[in-house]
Amino acid sequence: MTMTDPARTTQDSPTDRVRELLARMTTREKVGQLNQRLFGWQHVRRTRTGYVLSEELLAHAEHWGGIGAVYGLHRADAWSGQSWSNGIAPEAAAEVTRQLQDAVAAVSRLAVPALIVEEAPHGHQGLGGTLLPTTIGQAATFDPEWVAERAAAVAAELASVGAHVALVSGLDLARDPRWGRSEECFGEDPLLAAELTGATVAAMQGEGERIDAAHVAVVVKHLAAQGAAAGGRNAASAVIGRRELHEIHLPPARSAVLADAAGFMSAYNDIDGVPCSANRDLLTGLLRQQWGSRGIVMSDMGALDRLAGPAGGLVEAGALALNAGVDMSMGDVAFTLLEEALARGLVNEAAIDLACERVLRLKDRLGLLDGTRSVEAPARPRFPVPPVDASALVLVKNDGALPLPPGIERVAVIGPNSQDVGCLLGDYVPPLPAGDGVSIAEGLVQTLAAEVRCERGSMVRGELPGGIGRAVDLARWAEVVVLALGGSSRRRYDGEFEDNGAAAGAEDLDVSGGEGADLADVRLPGAQRELVEAVAEAVAGSGTRIVTVMVTGRAQGASPALELSDALLYAWYPGPDGGRVIAETLIGNDEPAGRMPVSVPRSSAELPVTYDRRLEWSPRYLTGPVSPETPFGAGLGYTSWTLGPVEGVPAAAGIEDVDAGRVGVRVRVTNTGRRAGSQVVQLYGRLMVPGLAPRTASLLGHSRVRLEPGESREVEVRIAPSPPALAAIDGPGRLALVAGLDSSVSFDEAVEIDLVVTAAGADSAAL
Template sequence: MKKKILFICALSFYSVSWSQSSNAKSAEINAKVSELISKMTLEEKVGQMTQITVTIFEKQGAKGVFDIEKLKNGIQTHHIGSILNVPNPGAPTLQKWQETMNVISGEAIKTRLKIPVLYGIDAIHGASYTTGATLFPQQIGLAATFNTELVKRSAQISAYETRASSIPWVFSPDLDFPRNPAWSRMWESFGEDAYLSSQMAVALVDGFEGDNNVGSKYSVASCMKHYIGYGSTTTGKDRTPSIIPERLLRQYDLTIYQAAIKAGAKSVMVSSGEINGTPVHASKHLLTDILKNELGFSGVIVTDWKDIIYLHTRHKVAETQREAVRMAVMAGIDMSMVPEDYSFYTLLLDLVQKGEVPMSRIDDAVSRILKMKFELNLFQNTVANLKDYPKFGSAEHIEEAYKTAAESITLLKNDKSVLPLDKNEKILVTGATANSMKYLNGGWSYTWQGENSDTYAADKFTILEAFQNKLGEENVLYTKGADLEIEDDGEIQKAVDLAKNASKIVLCLGEKNYTETPGDISDLYMSKSQIKLALALAKLNKPIVLVLNEGRPRLISDFADHMSAVLQCYLPGNEGARALVDILYGDVNPSGRLPYNYPKYPNSLEKYNRKYTESISEGEQNDDAKYEKSYSPQFEFGTGLSYTTFKYSNLKIDKAEISSSDDVNVSVTVTNSGSKAGKETVLLYLSDNFATITPEFKSLKRFQKINLAPNESKTVTFTLNQKDLQFVNNDLKWVAEKGTFTIRVADLNQDFLLK
């Protein structure tokens, strides 16, 4: 007992000491910021708020080569505070990044106050704009792991390799909350659940920023995006309007940002869209009243590409670009990703000089930017010493990417235990996505749209190559079978003919590489060419293993019943093919789970936490059993099969009745009742059975991933607090109402009463 007391005392001492040290460091940085601002001219301040793309500094006709006069004009004449993007022609080497940053920092050191330039990049699944970097699954795949420690580790490695590239700022994590599965950036999100998204957001922020040690040479500043409502367009297409009541924004979207802010996220990028007719860049309510004042966000608010300009040219809420600048800065924007000219600088300078934007707003913005630069230690160190990064692209990092991919890949169907495959069988590998790295990595990989992954990741295995590596080329038959879009009966016939010589067929289907507007679609179904191939192969009556490589759930209901097994790979990154093939042959037991409902039909897009009225058919209003039958996604959120079986028992809660101040402690026993070791994600859902705002059918409140050997049992415990019982009412207040709640874990449930 004495040792326990001493440990608690020691822990308290170190906690207090760390807090005091953190406060002292913060006070020191604030003093430095104040001192520096007092020395700055208006021009220097406005320059700090200006972000320019690196490519405008290149020599004409010489891609990737700086025109020093152009760079001098940007840094010394216009005092720009930030640069983003990738020098031409593509993903530079570490040495090229070092050379680039040396040139930029060399110009910055020549300025009067020697303020370093803050460089930002879309390193969203690894240092994805550096040749040889370790690429992890895209964010939707990270969510599918339901493993926050694994996700945090991926961010730590990404930060390490991004800093090795001399870049201190990443435009990640993506905290968008997609409400339409057709949206082209769904794969950049954590899926359809706000709680899962918030937990993953914290994991990424902690990993990127080194658990609040962002000044380390192995950490980077994170940038939450895209605040707010960006993923909920009514059309399902990128950068189109959203209609979202504030009550829903607060109950779902805002909670994800709140969690990341609490974790210490240093910056936020603003949504390019509009909500209820107001572009977010023009909303003082969203940017200043809620984000800065209510949530206490003290970091930098940066725009997305050209979005202040778009207030005038696209949204049509500003009659001139000058008015657009005034509107955005007064709404709360701190930095403008202009990014291809100095219009923001010139116009804002004029606005301040004429008293239309107060100096107080400028000083607030600049203090936030300078604070982040000091926190990143940019005044001491801006260019990486490559000797400090011996693990860049190392076997250790690659192994982590492999493990993450392996835990993300989700087995959705396995009829008659067709999987694992037998290594002695001859198989046919076919399908449009079977033999290219583009479909494993997706967008934001080496280039914006990821079209050059086969070049930059030439040393990595495609799905076909991973099969050949495991079995030998003589045991793997291959033909493309189908193009992603173009129907080719000859290719289909080749696949059908080859399949006659195989025991089983591995059919790889999916989407092209894309992000943003180039990924917009008008049809959620899998492409006709691929459906035609699937149906032709199904006529052979051979077992077909469907492998999906896609950023969003493309509908497969036309042929899903003919598939013996279905695996969702999402966009698993450079090590995804190895992980997939190891799963298919049972060397790895699958453990991923769907982070969204996989819809069956284009007009049946209910989320797992649907309202009761969303799926009622005519005449079924009072029949719960029929109601359940009318709700039928292809696969539900949380679906994920294993090669072993898990049994749940002894669901217990410590109180049948609670007051408005009580927590609820929940325990459940999970047993591996099969013959293989496996990982199981225990999902705890809560239902508020009756409420003044129509309640959800169920809502995820906790999850935990555990590893169990055959016949092993573990008791998993969770604690629910009062916030878990609350919802946002029509007065925009979080409330919990008295009544009965139901806890659901697997096929077990328990009720308790809030008095």
């Protein structure tokens, strides 16, 4: 870069409005814009007559001459303590937001509105907010349009309550299923995650430079590599190198930049020792200078204060982060001390100006500086959300048990996740309105003509006294047993939490996932394994079929349910309506269309099993070959398929053809069954570059095809432009291509193309 300000790019220039505003601001006012110190729900109290703002909020606004951002004004959940009894009611939400903005404006010299920042990892975490399947379930759709449609509805809903910024999951990769936040990832694959992240950002922000009143700005989280945390332990060190970072962990962020994401949340973890919020190579060198993002960097909650120990103090921590490229803090003390950092020479005014300019540019982009963003309080529900369907459900086994045949009279629904809705939602969700949501048992009751009886059998992680006995009795009564197993990320209002909302003391609660709930053992918990074995033994030989539904937010092993069931379906955390969707799918009204977005390990002891790890000379332990219990990409529907031999398209190609999306394979796909259905044809590559260890396989593209019974079609699957697998390659190589229906493909019959790659990532010297 040869510009005088290396952190500024050509696209990266402020409007006159921002420039003039900035020129009028005092240092304190600028620093005020960089802070998101207050949690909204702590500063709005609901009374019998209305909503009252706290003195502290107004004093804060007065002190700083405004407020940069308010976090979680509408957030309602166990951690915030906001519920239907005390939180902001949906019908009042827009008005309360306006009340807050008016009060802030009244005490702010320049009357710059605060950014209203809300959590929306997979839906709006406010009372009445629309909830989508968790991110990992969205990934299972392999369908950016499906995801985009629903994300757009969430954005419109957020905008309607006066929110400006949605904090959205997407950048983390589910590389270690022990991590409780696996559910917040678009799976393990960088291409899939990049596609879905880009689609989500574009859908929520809308088209064009300005973000209009039907859309919100998206801050995607987290930058970067949090999914590589050692041991799957939340926020632990990502001990990875540059190629792994570029090929696996950065592609979703790159995709978000291309979608012009409004911001990036710097992650808690360090990468090979350097905390992301102190990583100038990452936040400035790569994100701004190399990729040209004009977005803000917002740090994760309290992440800057965590830098204080090594930095030598909070003032030093704030300076370190600002100089690295953080523009806005979340909840830290450190960034409130930037005036002192300036006085002590730890930062300069230009750095504060640049951060403030970025924040103001975002406000301008939202129409907040010229008053063009207007919010009308809507009557809810105003935004039709496309319904959740079977697109995210992954059927991994079916010995003819599904669809359930008509005429069944007795169905037993057994398991810890059989009767409750909370387990269907995932982490980062508001309490549902009373009576909302459909459990799996309720879904079956509503959908089947049969008699449906329920028994929990066990807790998620612990035993339920007498539970197995009752379950066994019930199973003997039934013609079909639906086992509702897996995990839960439900939070309880009497639970304990870390300062940042992560679960604490969750050891004592019956949960197994979500932030702060990491698991050492990712198999089915022992209590559930015993339940499965007891039920299977009870019905063995009786003709009773067992259908297992795995409700989970991670690549959780399903053994022994996988072996002992006649069919097994991963439902992820499907959302409030999940019970209905699952029931419709079990009876065959809908075909399960999801594909595994992760490699499911047989046990934590065999990790890593990600399908795209570098080719091993001898991938085995003494106990046998290392192979996943269920491979990435796997998933059955209700018909059967064949793939013909693969042909390269075109026969010879250069990297420019790849980047232009002209390269791929052609393969004949046939629906050999007796039912119409859809299939995801997956294109995998193995890149052979001299002096580099090849990855076993990398997903390079995918294409869904819908065929009638007996129908056959030639399908072309193209390599996605700038595929992550080429991100850190620089030089000549050969690319072997195969098509398959999951990632357990063989390259013995691959077609091969020569190429010379000069990839974006490869010229980043520092990172």
